[in-house]
Every structure is written in structure tokens, then in C-alpha cells.
């Protein structure tokens with residue numbers, strides 16, 4: 001067993017379900033509200049177990065993360081070493097906004113009714129203590145296609161690699177088994193994207209649209225999405241994150257979006273990818289995908305292991 005699993009991480013590295021509900025909330029600034037949310041940390045694993053038992057075949061999984069301000073208010077110190085408020089990234093043309101929140105729920109299952117019921121149970125427990133910030137119902141589309149029609153998630157690490165890239169280890173021993181999660185909700189100009197010839201779309205992503213084959217290094221332009229997000233450390237080793245993006249939208253309102261969610265043991269990796277996308281490499285050479293995609297939200301959270309979650313309630 002990977003040593004990082006000893007503290008029983010939340011199900012960050014387990015395979016995605018077919019639907020997801022993403023909820024961002026803020027905690028009211030009263031002592032009662034903070035106490036209620038803290039005591040909820042003990043309830044949360046039991047709520048998950050109950051949902052899982054009720055229909056084990058639906059791969060129900062719920063994940064709870066805390067923003068930096070919420071951590072300071074609820075648990076004070078010690079604090080996860082890399083937890084901070086996500087800072088806006090302003091490129092010459094596009095900006096990744098910062099819209100911090102106190103709590104993130106990433107609820108996944110094969111059926112939306114399971115996600116919905118779990119969200120309802122959460123709100124029964126803590127509804128009096130929180131205010132609404134964002135709620136997105138997202139779905140798996142056909143063979144894992146993103147809203148822009150390309151397969152999303154191919155280069156994700158799997159198995160032991162997923163644990164290595166996404167879960168905190170001995171570099172921050174008190175928070176071992178945790179994970180940093182960065183979210184951004186995007187909307188796409190799908191009309192403009194769909195008017196782009198498929199060959200141009202493929203150059204924007206760096207892969208073939210129909211069969212997901214990767215373009216050769218010679219074919220990929222320097223502003224392709226998979227060029228700017230493919231990063232290495234100073235020894236030449238790959239730096240990866242674990243993504244679980246899903247499409248969402250409202251055709252009747254003309255909203256077509258992607259909910260980006262990336263887990264990492266170090267949020268600097270995700271932020272470097274974002275900097276490459278928005279500021280560009282070299283500066284000004286931004287990700288071509290951004291000409292068709294606008295980030296509306298952006299926030300960072302820490303997802304404690306189950307072991308730590310239990311201790312936090314008593315702090």
C-alpha cells in the first residue's frame with residue numbers, strides 16, 4: 001500500500017462517476033455557524049457511508065474541502081503548508097478570476113439523484129450556518145467528451161501515480177493524506193468553437209478530435225492546450241495533477257460550460273499550468289482554448305484525510 005494512504009484520504013483518486021454536483025458555500029460569520037460546521041466534520045464520513053450502503057453499485061463519492069479563510073476561522077493552526085486564497089491570474093488578454101469560498105463539496109455518483117439527495121442531507125445539517133455561492137450540476141458526456149467535443153482526462157495519472165501526484169505525503173506530515181483542489185467554472189462560446197474547422201480545433205487542444213490521438217511534437221503549436229499544461233520540474237520530471245472536469249450547461253439559456261477541478265499534492269503545480277494558459281509562454285502566447293472559454297470562478301481548497309477530519313471537529 002502507498003504509505004500516503006495510511007491516514008485514509010477522502011476518495012480523491014477514485015475513478016469519476018457519471019454525474020457530479022459541485023457546491024461552493026460560505027460560512028456565516030457567527031460563533032454558532034462556525035461551531036455547527038465544525039461538528040459537521042464528524043457527521044460527514046457517516047453520511048457518506050450511509051449513501052454508499054444504500055446503493056453500492058452507483059459509485060457514490062463525496063469530498064469536502066476548506067478554503068484558506070475558513071481554515072483560519074474554524075481550525076486556526078496548524079494549517080496545511082500550501083493553503084492560501086487563490087490569486088487572480090491576469091494575462092494580457094484573459095484573466096483567471098479569484099472567487100474564494102469557504103467550503104467545496106465535490107459529489108460524484110453514477111446517478112444524479114444520489115448526488116442531489118446527498119446535497120439535501122448536507123443542507124439539512126449545515127444549511128443554517130452557510131450562504132450559497134455556486135452550485136453546478138455536471139454530467140459525463142457520451143465517451144468522456146468535454147463540452148468542446150474532445151475526450152477529457154486522457155493524460156490523468158492513474159493508480160499509484162494518481163496517489164503520488166494528488167495526495168500530500170511526508171513533506172507536510174500533519175496533513176499527510178490530504179489534497180489541494182483548485183476549481184474553475186468556465187463558459188464556452190460554443191458557436192464560435194463549432195465554426196472553427198476541426199483541424200484548427202485539434203491544433204488548439206493538441207490531439208485528434210475523433211480518436212483522441214495526440215498530435216506529434218512537430219504538429220503541436222506552442223499555444224496548444226496540451227503544450228502549455230504539460231510541465232516539468234527542474235530535473236525534467238513530469239508534474240501532473242488529477243483532473244475530474246465535467247461538462248455542464250443550460251441549452252435553453254445558451255450556456256455551455258466546463259467545470260474544471262484539479263487535485264494536487266502541491267497547488268503550485270496547478271497554478272503554474274494556469275499561469276502558462278493565461279499569461280502564456282512566452283508572455284502573451286496564451287492558451288488557444290481561452291479564445292473560446294471564459295473562467296467565471298476560481299478557488300483553492302484543502303481536502304483533509306478522513307483521519308484529520310475527525311480530529312478537526314474537536315478543535
Ligand code: HEM
Nearest residue numbers: 146150151152153154155186226229230258260273274293
Ligand atoms: C476550459 C476548460 C478546459 C477544458 C475543456 C479542457 C480540456 C482538455 C482536453 C480535451 C485535454 C486533452 C485530453 C487529456 O489529456 O485530458 C486536456 C488536457 C489537459 N488539461 Fe485541460 N481543459 C480545461 C482546462 C484546464 C485547466 C484550467 C488546466 C490546469 C490548470 C488543465 C490541465 C490540463 C492538463 C494537465 C492536461 C494534460 C496535458 C498533457 O500532459 O498532455 N486543463 N484538457
